Structures are given as structure tokens and as C-alpha cells.
Amino acid sequence: MATPPPARTFLQRLIDEGVSVVEVGSWETHNRNHVGAWGPVHGVMIHHTVTKGTANTVKICRDGYTALPGPLCHGVIAKDGRVHLVGYGRANHAGLGDDDVLRAVANETVLPADNEANTDGNRAFYGFECENLGDGQDPWPAEQLLAIEKVSAAICRHHGWTERSVIGHLEWQPGKVDPRGFTMASMRERIAKRLGVKPQTTPLPKPKPPVVDLSKLVAAAKSDPGRSGTPVTYSGVKTVETALVNAGLLAKVYSDGHFGSATVDAYAKWQRHLSYSGTAADGIPGKTSLTKLGAKYGFTVAA
Structure with missing residues (x-):
């Protein structure tokens, strides 16, 4: 259980981990906080978008649509490995999921099978949508998988979490299949290895004056x-x-x-x-x- 850091601190952690970041509009204040709290947070959730094209994907994830207003995540991980930040705060990405899974994530223990949807995940997780059709055929470029590894490690490192705090949407909510095309077990192995290495700190560039x-x-x-x-x-x-x-x-x-x-x-x-x-x-x-x-x-x- 942890409190999310200020948006600029979050950005700095990603940069320190070597993430290539694209800031989209007023991402730092774009959220759904008016309908519910974000935090305390317990982990990171990875999704695929079922969309094609980075520009289109980023727009959908930032703005959402009539039935599901944006932001739909905190960052969009494009196929080229760049992470487009579209929101910070409560986001419509996780929906309802299994309270037993949340307890396991919080305690960093083995995940149980997700068999019910009774707990608000939008409050409890960071969310990253990955540009992919989710059909099992659309490839996952090495740059994109590395970016997933890096953003997850950056957040875990900040909060003092292990790789067990990173899950896929399919491990949270019954009926979900994302991310499809790689296993979360293999991704957690990558994150664990990265957490064993100290990142190189890069100063956050000062915003240009208006x-x-x-x-x-x-x-x-x-x-x-x-x-x-x-x-x-x-x-x-x-x-x-x-x-x-x-x-x-x-x-x-x-x-x-x-x-x-x-x-x-x-x-x-x-x-x-x-x-x-x-x-x-x-x-x-x-x-x-x-x-x-x-x-x-x-x-x-x-x-």
C-alpha cells in the first residue's frame, strides 16, 4: 500500500529508469478523481489496447469514448518503445476485479485465480495500455517489451515493491485476456532482474517558460x-x-x-x-x- 508521488516525481522516476517519455497535453491533471479516489496504490497493471496506430491509440486512451470516459490509463506504451503519458490520477483502466488478487498483490504473494469482480481496481493500480491488436498474431517488438519492463520497474523501485506487484489485466478480472502475446510470468522475471541493477539518474529537464x-x-x-x-x-x-x-x-x-x-x-x-x-x-x-x-x-x- 502506498501513496502515488506527485506527477513530476513520477515522470522523473520513468526518466531515471531510461524510459523514452512523450508528455501528452495536460496529462499531469487529466484524471477521473472527481468520481472517486486514486490510492492507496498496490501495484501496476498491464493491458493491450486492441487498436492499431500510435496516434489513434493515444487519442482513444486519453479521451476515452461515450461509454467509458478517459483517461483509460496513465501511459500508452507504443510499439516503438515510447511511453505516452496521457493522465495522472484515477483512470478507467482496471474496472472491478478480484479482492483475493488485490490482497496477494499487496502482500506480494502468489496470485490466486481471479474468479470474481467485486473490488475497484481503478483506485488501486497504475495502468499502462500497450499498443497491440491482442489477437495473438500482432507482434510485440523488443523495444515495446523493454518499455513495459522499465515503467514497471520504475514504479516498483519508487515504492519499494518487488516484481510481484506487477500484474496483467487477465490476472485481475475474470474474462479478460490482456496482455496477449507474452506471459506476465516472463515479464515479472525481466522486472526482477532490472530491479537488481541501480538505474542511472538523469536530471529532469526544466520546463520551458511560457x-x-x-x-x-x-x-x-x-x-x-x-x-x-x-x-x-x-x-x-x-x-x-x-x-x-x-x-x-x-x-x-x-x-x-x-x-x-x-x-x-x-x-x-x-x-x-x-x-x-x-x-x-x-x-x-x-x-x-x-x-x-x-x-x-x-x-x-x-x-
Whole structure:
């Protein structure tokens, strides 16, 4: 039993294990937590997708479909070995399974046969969907099997688990056959060998600071959409509003993606802080004042 780490720590563990990671959109906050808890976690569950094509597979696993909303896993393991992170938190991947199996995973003992579906697995497991048709004919490239081994070992290493904490969907829920094409016993042997070797730590690259387009920001400021309640579609507005909140010039409630009158007033305060006055402190961003705001609060400016 364990608490999932923060998303960035999870990412770092995968990178340390040598996993080739692709971050898909806002994966760190994409989850089903609003319908139930994720955690405490007990293990890692491996699936196959019954889909073809990486782009299509990633989209389905991120978005889900009408009967089963996404994310459908935490990561999609493509045939080329890259792991596409699509969500972090509760995900619709495991469904109901056998409580005896969960106890065995938690205690790291021999798995019993799964003969009932009475326990929420979405709460208790990390889930990885592997790109494969699941027909027993679609091949499992060496790069893909290695990636399954690596992601499983990375999570087990973080929590201090052994290879017994990694199971297949077919070992959890009666009637399931995934993953089909290799045995989970052979995969657990690979994971055990990997856990016996210390990984090489690679520093997590720092996220690039957001870039704010000055011309788009000025257009947003001059439109003053706050009076009509119409959202500004340019994301740079929120970046600047967050900086103004951090500077103590704008109430957080107004950091809502609108460059309305409250944001104009707050930006004018910033201009006056820089010793501008008169029409030079009208609340409409200029390159010099915006560059100085970005330098202090973590964004860059494109003219």
C-alpha cells in the first residue's frame, strides 16, 4: 500500500529508469478523481489496447469514448518503445476485479485465480495500455517489451515493491485476456532482474517558460472583455494575470483569462511601480514593462 508521488516525481522516476517519455497535453491533471479516489496504490497493471496506430491509440486512451470516459490509463506504451503519458490520477483502466488478487498483490504473494469482480481496481493500480491488436498474431517488438519492463520497474523501485506487484489485466478480472502475446510470468522475471541493477539518474529537464505574444496581449487588453464576460482565447492573458497576482497587484479571483478592467487596473499599477505615469501607465502592456514582468515572474515576450 502506498501513496502515488506527485506527477513530476513520477515522470522523473520513468526518466531515471531510461524510459523514452512523450508528455501528452495536460496529462499531469487529466484524471477521473472527481468520481472517486486514486490510492492507496498496490501495484501496476498491464493491458493491450486492441487498436492499431500510435496516434489513434493515444487519442482513444486519453479521451476515452461515450461509454467509458478517459483517461483509460496513465501511459500508452507504443510499439516503438515510447511511453505516452496521457493522465495522472484515477483512470478507467482496471474496472472491478478480484479482492483475493488485490490482497496477494499487496502482500506480494502468489496470485490466486481471479474468479470474481467485486473490488475497484481503478483506485488501486497504475495502468499502462500497450499498443497491440491482442489477437495473438500482432507482434510485440523488443523495444515495446523493454518499455513495459522499465515503467514497471520504475514504479516498483519508487515504492519499494518487488516484481510481484506487477500484474496483467487477465490476472485481475475474470474474462479478460490482456496482455496477449507474452506471459506476465516472463515479464515479472525481466522486472526482477532490472530491479537488481541501480538505474542511472538523469536530471529532469526544466520546463520551458511560457512565451507571451505582445501584440495578442495588447489586442486582448484593448478589447476589455471583462464587461461582457466573453473569454479571451489567447492563453498568454492568463500567464500575465498569474504574474500580476504573484506581484500582489491583482486579486486571484480576477485571474480568469479575461483582460478586463481589473486586469487593466492591475497592469497600470505595475507600470506605475516602474515609474511610468500619465498615459504611459494606462494599463495597456508595452514591451519594456511586459519584459520586466516576465523576467521577474517566469515568462518571455515575443514582440
